[in-house]
Each structure stands twice: as structure tokens, then as C-alpha cells.
Amino acid sequence: MFSGIIEAVEPILSAQSLHGAVRIQVQKPDHFNDLHLGDSVATNGVCLTVEAVTEKVITFALAAETLLILKMDTNRLVGQRVNLERSLRMGDRIHGHLVTGHVDSLGRVVRTEGQGESWFLDFEVSPALGALIWKKGSITLHGVSLTVNEVSGNRVSVCLIPETLKRTNLKDLKVGDFVNIEPDYFAKALVHNFGDRLKALLGDKTHEL
Numbered sequence: 001m002f003s004g005i006i007e008a009v010e011p012i013l014s015a016q017s018l019h020g021a022v023r024i025q026v027q028k029p030d031h032f033n034d035l036h037l038g039d040s041v042a043t044n045g046v047c048l049t050v051e052a053v054t055e056k057v058i059t060f061a062l063a064a065e066t067l068l069i070l071k072m073d074t075n076r077l078v079g080q081r082v083n084l085e086r087s088l089r090m091g092d093r094i095h096g097h098l099v100t101g102h103v104d105s106l107g108r109v110v111r112t113e114g115q116g117e118s119w120f121l122d123f124e125v126s127p128a129l130g131a132l133i134w135k136k137g138s139i140t141l142h143g144v145s146l147t148v149n150e151v152s153g154n155r156v157s158v159c160l161i162p163e164t165l166k167r168t169n170l171k172d173l174k175v176g177d178f179v180n181i182e183p184d185y186f187a188k189a190l191v192h193n194f195g196d197r198l199k200a201l202l203g204d205k206t207h208e209l
Helices: 064-070 127-132 162-167 185-202
Strands: 008-018 021-027 040-043 046-049 057-062 081-086 105-115 118-124 138-141 144-152 155-160 178-183
Touching (some): 021 064, 064 105
Antiparallel strands (some): 008 021, 021 057, 040 046, 144 155
16 A cells, blocks of 8 residues: 655666566655565556666566556666555555555546646546546546646546755646556445445436535
8 A cells, every 4th residue: 555655756777568567766765765566566556576676777577458558668668667665554644645556547647737836737537437536636647646736527637846846856747748647545445335226326427526
């Protein structure tokens, strides 16, 4: 489990295509000095297991399901900067919101615009996520915990503060790029367990929740 507060942004150093998987090596942040084999690290919001770690490099494997959801172009991975967050420890403060690292889908960026020191990022989501995203709710983009600013149909807008721009790779996104999306964990659980009852009560208005 993670909090969506990014600890470091580092480049992918290598990517090796395997049978049904891809092995990547990411530059290890200097302060990630407590990593062990089997630990979990959110990498652009995707929970990955540490396969190997040295003083300079962390090695992960992206499994078939991850590759299917993220639709990765493995030929363009090397050099990409990724957001990194180590898993939470019991007793840690949660400054963002609870994030599982299980990305549900991709969103396509349709607007990036600076206004003063703020940066607005708009993206289109799958209609299937409609019941899980609402104004002032929580959402995770590339592993970053954010508050939804506006929702209009399948278009979602967030507003990034200077600290977020400084600590993450979200400023790198351009119109047409894809971003990893994980909706609020509790909303997913609620809709999964009570979705049919909610639809019976509200008809087609579950997207307004």
C-alpha cells in the first residue's frame, strides 16, 4: 500500500523484452537505502516487486497483465523518468490517500496549461470509471495522489501546485500522452460490492456519486 506522495523521479536505464514480460532497470535514488528483494515500489503508480537491487540500480519485471493494461511501447521505455514511492510502513502518516498500485486504465491527456504558479492537467477516462471519479474526490495519476478539480462527461481536470510539479514527472506530460490512472480505492470497493443496489436506487445516475 502507498500514499501517492512521490519520493523521487528517476530514469529507466534499460528494458529487456522477455517471453510475456519486460524487465526494466531504474536508477536507484540515493536515499532508497533500505530496499530488499521482494519489496514493493510504486513506479509511475504501478506496484512492482524488487527483483534485484544494487547501489545504483533497481530491477523490476513487468508482467503480462501490467503490459496489457498500460499498452507500453517497450522500445521507448529507456530514458523515461518515472515517479517512485516505497511502500508504507505501519504507523506512517498518510499525507495523500491510500493507493494500492493497481492501475485500472489509461487516460489520454487533452490539456496542459499553466496559470500563474498552478498547472492544469485535463485527461479523458474510460466511461467505465465514471462512477469512481467525482469532483473533490481522490485520484492517482502516475502514482501521484491528487484531488479532482472538475468532471465533465469523460473529461477530468486536476490542478497541480508548484510542489507537485517539482517532485513528480507530471509536468513532462504533453497533449496526446497517456497517464496511468487508479481511482479511489474505497470507491472501487463500494461500487464493486453495492453497484447493483445503487443502480436500482438511482438508475443511470450512479456517475453523479
